[in-house]
Amino acid sequence: MSSEIEEIRSQIEGLVEKIADLAMQDLRETIEAGEEKSSSKEKQLIRARRSLEKASHLLSDLGD
Numbered sequence: 383m384s385s386e387i388e389e390i391r392s393q394i395e396g397l398v399e400k401i402a403d404l405a406m407q408d409l410r411e412t413i414e415a416g417e418e419k420s421s422s423k424e425k426q427l428i429r430a431r432r433s434l435e436k437a438s439h440l441l442s443d444l445g446d
Contacts, residue, residue: 391441394434401431 405427412421 387441387444391438394438394441398431398434398438401427401434405431 405424408421408424408427412419412424
């Protein structure tokens with residue numbers, strides 16, 4: 383895999399971690415507020431994280 387693509391994939395992985403942290407923080411806040419359902423913000427963050435994970439996977443396939 384080219385170093386440029388690997389760098390982009392690495393940056394995406396960093397974003398995945400940051401988004402996962404934000405989703406976890408939102409989940410904690412939802413629980414502390416006594417809510418029984420996930421917030422729409424958390425659901426959107428999870429969708430964004432999954433999309434970035436797919437992008438990372440697609441880029442790693444370019445190196446094969």
